[in-house]
Structures are given as C-alpha cells and as structure tokens.
Amino acid sequence: MAEVSIAARFRVFHREASAAGGLQVRAEKRRLDAANVASPFIVRGGRWRQWYRSSYVHNLADAVDHCRAQGIDLAKVEATATGHSQRPWTVAQDKRARKQVQRRTRVLLRPACSARTKIRLRHKLARWHLPLHGGRRVERAIAVLGRLRRLVPPRVQAALLRTWFNGWCTKRRFQQAEGSSCMLGCLHGQDSVEHYSTCRHVFAYGASKLRLDDPGEPEARRAKFFLLDREGLRADADLQAMALLQTAIYRLHCRHRRSSLRLADEETASRAIAQAVREAAMGHARALAMLNHRWVRSGGGRS
Numbered sequence: 001m002a003e004v005s006i007a008a009r010f011r012v013f014h015r016e017a018s019a020a021g022g023l024q025v026r027a028e029k030r031r032l033d034a035a036n037v038a039s040p041f042i043v044r045g046g047r048w049r050q051w052y053r054s055s056y057v058h059n060l061a062d063a064v065d066h067c068r069a070q071g072i073d074l075a076k077v078e079a080t081a082t083g084h085s086q087r088p089w090t091v092a093q094d095k096r097a098r099k100q101v102q103r104r105t106r107v108l109l110r111p112a113c114s115a116r117t118k119i120r121l122r123h124k125l126a127r128w129h130l131p132l133h134g135g136r137r138v139e140r141a142i143a144v145l146g147r148l149r150r151l152v153p154p155r156v157q158a159a160l161l162r163t164w165f166n167g168w169c170t171k172r173r174f175q176q177a178e179g180s181s182c183m184l185g186c187l188h189g190q191d192s193v194e195h196y197s198t199c200r201h202v203f204a205y206g207a208s209k210l211r212l213d214d215p216g217e218p219e220a221r222r223a224k225f226f227l228l229d230r231e232g233l234r235a236d237a238d239l240q241a242m243a244l245l246q247t248a249i250y251r252l253h254c255r256h257r258r259s260s261l262r263l264a265d266e267e268t269a270s271r272a273i274a275q276a277v278r279e280a281a282m283g284h285a286r287a288l289a290m291l292n293h294r295w296v297r298s299g300g301g302r303s
C-alpha cells in the first residue's frame with residue numbers, strides 16, 4: 001500500500017494541473033517554509049510547525065524525494081511507459097507516458113520493508129551459507145523482490161519466499177535426510193534444499209535450455225539458485241530465467257512429495273523441468289516472451 005500512495009503522490013506532483021503549468025510544488029513549499037520561519041508569532045508557529053510540515057506540498061515533495069532516492073524520476077518512468085523509445089513519440093506512446101505515470105512508478109518502487117522484516121529475513125537467510133555478508137544478503141533480497149514484481153508472475157515470488165524461508169517439505173526438513181535421495185536422480189544427493197540449490201541436473205538444465213551460466217562451485221550455485229548472485233543475474237532476462245527455474249524445481253518437488261515422480265533418467269527429468277518452467281511463467285506475457293526468446297529448441301525444450 002505504501003508504494004501505491006507514493007506513486008499516486010508522484011503522479012500528482014508531475015501531472016496535476018499540467019495544462020496550467022503544474023502545481024509548482026517546490027516553489028509553494030519554499031514559500032510556506034519561508035513564511036513559517038519569518039512569522040512574528042513564534043510560539044504559535046512552533047505549536048503549528050508539525051501541521052505545516054504535513055501540508056499537501058510537503059507530502060507531494062516527500063514522495064518525489066523518496067522516489068529520487070531509489071533512482072526514479074519522471075524521465076525514467078516515461079522511458080518504461082514508452083518502451084525506452086526516442087522522442088518524438090507516437091500518439092500511442094505519448095498517451096502511455098501521460099496516463100501510466102502512477103502505475104509505472106508503483107512497479108519501479110522497491111517494496112517498503114520494515115526493520116522487523118529485515119531482521120527476520122536476515123535470520124532466515126543466515127542458515128543457507130551464502131557467500132555474502134548478512135546485511136548485503138538482505139539488501140539484495142529486497143532489491144530482487146522489487147525487480148521480480150514486473151518480470152514474473154506472483155507465484156514465482158511466492159516460491160522464492162518459500163525457498164528463502166525454508167518452506168520446502170523435504171525429508172531433510174523433517175529430519176529424515178539420512179538415506180533420502182534427490183528427486184532428479186543424483187547418486188549422492190539428499191532430498192534437501194541444500195542439495196537442490198546446487199544439484200547438477202538443475203544447473204545442467206539451466207545451461208542447456210535457458211542459457212544460464214553454471215558457476216560450478218556449490219556456494220556460487222546456491223547464491224544463484226537463491227537469486228542473490230548479483231553479477232550473474234544483473235540482466236533482467238537472466239533473473240527471470242533463474243527465477244522460473246527455481247520455481248519449477250520447487251513445484252516439481254511439491255508434486256514429487258504428493259506422488260513420487262519417476263525422474264530417474266535424464267531425459268524424463270529434463271522434460272518434467274521444461275513443463276514446470278512453462279507452467280511457472282503461465283499467464284505472464286513478459287516471462288513467456290523471455291522463455292520463447294531463450295528456449296533452445298534442439299533437445300526438445302518445448303513440451
């Protein structure tokens with residue numbers, strides 16, 4: 001909700017009364033502040049300071065400052081609305097740039113995260129032995145969630161949170177890891193998030209069908225599986241592909257838990273992952289477009 005409110009104020013700041021030259025919020029704010037400071041009624045001014053501070057011009061300016069701190073300004077919002085087209089825009093692009101300010105701003109804004117949420121996230125991520133300092137992990141996790149909102153359907157974010165919060169119903173989670181095995185057929189892999197996040201079948205599929213680099217090292221693989229590898233997932237398409245693959249493995253595991261899947265041979269496992277990846281992207285135009293662009297057809301990527 002906080003993002004909706006900020007985005008709405010951002011729109012009003014930039015678009016309200018634009019035919020008449022705009023609201024001139026900054027100038028109005030300066031005038032009000034100056035009048036407050038210069039007022040001869042010192043006691044009354046002090047008593048009413050907070051009231052003045054919550055004026056509509058202060059509110060609007062605060063929202064724009066909040067966006068600016070996240071690198072969001074009107075030029076960036078208009079660029080996303082028009083698909084980064086050069087000016088002059090077409091009539092349709094111009095209409096989108098005018099009409100979609102609030103919606104695009106809301107999507108660009110990183111979700112507000114309370115200190116309590118950060119502490120909880122830090123605590124939950126600590127168990128995974130990721131090659132990152134605790135504070136950096138949390139900052140990166142919040143940034144990733146913000147990016148994913150426009151790149152993939154909500155079910156992908158939900159699966160990622162289940163992973164970060166150790167929500168998979170694996171044998172390991174129920175203290176039955178001893179003697180359990182990887183659903184994808186690894187000889188020495190246990191049924192655990194620790195294993196699936198570094199499983200060679202997962203990363204072999206990512207490399208061959210989704211054009212994702214396989215970092216090789218277990219720690220680096222895990223950072224990538226948890227979507228916290230900044231270098232390897234800098235490009236949106238890489239982040240989308242890895243997020244869909246991670247969700248696919250999570251959903252396959254849910255199915256496996258209910259009725260043991262027979263994925264022991266590589267071809268069957270690959271087909272099952274392909275199907276799950278496509279299901280993870282279902283109904284989301286941007287995620288499906290990325291898949292169609294990346295999918296390597298040789299090897300039977302499409303189901």
Ligand SMILES: [Zn+2]
Pocket residue numbers: 182183184185186189195196199200201
């Ligand atoms: Zn495995």
